[in-house]
Each structure stands twice: as C-alpha cells, then as structure tokens.
Amino acid sequence: MESFNKFVKKKNTFLFSITAGFLLLYILLPILAFQPVLQQKVVGSITGVWVYSAGLFIMTIVLCTVYVKKASSFDKAAAAVLAEYHAKGGK
C-alpha cells in the first residue's frame, strides 16, 4: 500500500537524520576536548569542555521531548494507514 510505504519512509528519514545529527555532535566532544578551542575558561574557571558537555545534556532532554511529541503524530499516521487498509477490505 502506497500510503504505508510513504509513512515509513517519512518516519525513517526523520529518525535517522536526527540520530546522525546528535551522534555527530556527541562524537565531536572527545575530538574537540583535546583541542585548545574547548580548553579555554569560559565562565570563571569553567572550561569549554564542561559547557559543551552541558550542551549535550540539554540536547538529550530537548530531543527526547521532540521525539515523544513527534511519535504521537506517527501513532496517528499509523492508525490512519491501518484504517485505510481495513476500509479496503484487508483483514
């Protein structure tokens, strides 16, 4: 069924693009942590690595909230596809 395939494609594109994004930001931490850029003191004695890490914590909470919101719309889309399928006489 066309609508189902479209739904899955849309969902997977969303999931994998976000996943690639946060993994990239995450793995930059151990790479940049050894460069001067994150070793400077930013606020008082708090250095860049701590600030970047705090950023990753906040990113995790934000993306978690984003997913839960987005997933509700996926639930609705999946339900709609199933309804269409049953309407067409699927069992």
Added chain:
Amino acid sequence: MNLVSVGFFLGIVGLTLVVTYIAAKRTSSASDFYTAGGGLKGWQNGFAIAGDYLSAAAFLGVSGAIALTGFDGFFFSVGYVVANLVLLYVIAEPMRNLGRFTLADMLTARFNEKRVRGVAATGTIIIVILYMIAQLVGAGALIKLLFGIEYWIAVLIVGVMMTTYVLFGGMTATSWVQIIKASLLLFGTGLLATLVLIKFDFSLVKMFDTISADHGDQFLVPGLKYTSSIDSVSMMMALVLGTSGLPHILMRFFTVKDAKTARSSISWTTWITAIFFSLTIFLGFGAMHFVGLDNILAESKAGNTAAPLLANYLGGDVLMAFIGAVAFATILAVVSGLVLTGASAISHDIYGEIMKDGKLTEKQQVLAARTGSISIAIVSIILALFAQSLNVSFLVSFAFCIGASANLPVILYTIYWKKFNSTGAVTAMVTGLVSCLILGAMGPNVWSPVEGAAIFVGKPLVPLAVPAIITIPLGFIAGYLGSVLSTNKVSQEEAERVYKEIRVKANTGVSVSDISH
C-alpha cells in the same frame, strides 16, 4: 562494622525480600518470569531501566574517576546520557513490537533459524558473564571495605540474594528491586550533591574556581587518563552505541504492554539519568576537595570509595552507612537483572527453542527458567571468587564493546534493511563478538609492562583500551557482506517477503502481511 551500617544493610535486605515475596505470588507463567507479564507502567520501567544504567560502576566508578582525573571521568557521564537517544529513536519501539522475551526472539521474528538464535543467545551469555564478574568482584571489594566482611562471604551473600530474587520473584521482583534502588540512589546522590553545593554557597563557578586554585587546572580539561582523542573516541562510541546492544537493557522493553509504553519508559529514563549524571560532578569534585586525593587512593586505587568517603566527611558514619547501603542495593539490583537475562538466553533460547523446538508446557518453561537462573548464578559466583585479586572493572567496557559491535548492527539491519538475511545476521554477530574479544585480549587492560597493572605482564599489541572504533565498523561491514555474498537465493525471496511483514509490525505493532505491497 557498626550498628547503623548493619541496620541499613538489613533494611535493604528486608525490603527487597518483602518485594520478592509479593512478586512470587504473581509469578506463575514464563511470561511473568521473564517480562513481569508485560504489565509494567512507563514510569516503573523507566526507573528500572535507569536502575540498569546506574550500576555500581556508574555510581561509584564515575564519581571516583571524576575525583581522581577530573573531566576524563565525566566522559562516561556524557556517554550514558546520550545513549538514551539511540535507544529512543531507533531501538525501543521496534524492539517492543517484534520481540517476546529476548533479543534472539526479536531476530528470529525475521529469521526463523536456529543458528541465528544460537549465536544471539551465546553473545548474550558472554556479555552477561563479563558484566556480572565485574559487578560481583566490585561488590565483594566494596562490602569488605564498608562492613569488614571477608571477600568470599561478601560475594556469597550477594550471590544468594540475587538468586533468591530471580528464582522466586522473576522479572517482577527484579524490576521492583531496581525501582527501589534507583529511587534510593537518586535521593542519596541528590543529598550528597546538595551538601557539597552548600559548602560552595550554591555557586558552580565558585566550585570550579576552588578546584582550579587548590588542585590545578589539569582537572578541568581532559588529559589525565586519556592522552589522545582516539582512545576516548573509541570508548565514547562503545558507550553510546553499546547501551542499545546490552541484552539486560533490551529485555526491559518486553516488560511493558506496547510500543507507546516503551517510549514513555525511555523518556523517564532519560530524565532520571540526565539528573543523576549531572550530580556526579558534585560527588567527584566534592570528594577531590574535601576527602583529598591521597585519602581516596589510600582506600582504593580506582577511587571506587570516593562517594562513601565523601558521605563520611559530610554526614559522618550515618550518611556513610546509608550511601554504603545504597551502593549495596545498586549491586544487588543490577546482578539480579543479569541473572534473569542470562537465564532467558540459556533456558528460553537454547533449551526451550533450540533443543526442544519451543514445545514446552508453561510449567516446564518456568522450571527451565529457574534451573537456568541457578546455573548462571553458580557459574558467576565461582568465577568471581577466582577473580578476586584481578582488576576486572574493565570487563564492563568489553560488554559495551560487544553490545555495540555484535548486537547493534544486527538489530538495526533486522529492523531497517530489506536485503538483510540470516547469513548476514550470523556473520555480523560472530565478527563483532570475536573481534572485540581478540582485540580486547591484546589490549592494555590485559597486557601491561608494569607488573600488577593488568592481568599479564607484557607489551599490549593493540594500544586501544576499548577497541570499539575498529570493531563497530567491522560488525556492520560483516553483516553487509554476509548478506550480499550469501549464495542462498531461494531464501532471499522468502526473506524479503518476511521483511514486509516485519516492517508493518515494527512500525504499527500490528501483524498484517499485505499492507506494504
């Protein structure tokens, strides 16, 4: 060994036994035993998964590592927290929709072949044993330190307790022990962190300034433990991708009724772990500043007692006894989960499904599960007794490495790749598992020129402590090549037909086969 310690200790034991007694009344079927009948609520499972994350290694190890090495220790905290997102975005819901009791169930939903199940179950058993030895040896050392009990008696106490929970209360008891422990741990950590913050007038900047002035700027940047990017990148990859491949965490998704509840579980876990691991900074720096590096090192070289020592400084014997009891509860909960996971692989996958073709009655399944639990517990206890003098804490990182290199590629391919087949599944798992074990065995955790620093004296052939940066790509490549090069074209058509069903089920939780045509 004082009365307060004994009181807290017995309190934990008593509370968990009451929970087990109540759970035992509800544990009659195999589904009750392995997955608590799928009846956990989102917040309950969220706390329980958080409990799985927050092992003794995470609680004692991370705060100790921050106390001794500053930011290098905090790398772990970041890894554990971001790992939630991988679980949430690509693993949790399809896992719940496809599996029944174990990781192997989920894989065989697509490839109903005994070899796939056998390899997956073997991987699970290896991960469980590695993880368990590290936890039990750590437990023995910790209890010896806190209560002055002999190592072997301490290991036996933990061993008997974990076997009791699993044997009588199955997943229901294990989950509630986990929930109790996660709550206690959050409370204890929050209390310590608040007490540390009071000393710094609730100012983060003041705390960092003090550390910088009194201990030196080297603690505020990495470099004390990890001297190069590559070693830390490899370890961070293992943490973030390995969590999604740890069988005792994956098994937790089957304890809820549907994908939606699996989703809310992980969102609870995300908040709990984010809060907990933020607090590790205060525990680590607090211990460094108030207890002092020399005092921490005098108690244990790895700094595992930094948190209890900090508790002693902040609140005397009573608080130290409480934190010690919490650490004890932490170990009990995690090893129980491991026993259950090991039993699921031995009793359900290998005995029930492979040897008996899934033709066991409900009674026989539960009996097999209990027998499996006892056998895995006995093997682990014996190994832990032999490993007393070895530094085995690194075994946990091996478990993460195998999870990331052997299990994660197979899980992702199974859910998302149409052309994946059973040959690919086997090659990916075997390659990931074997390469982790071989490269790990040639690494600095096993070989060190300094006597006593590792298991054998000699030069490590592989300079990486955690070989994940090599083994994860290997696992993915092996899965791809195995699928593409496999000569069994008849099964290819069948595999694609099954995949259509799988895709519907993974995305909707409903089994209908012709919707995706």
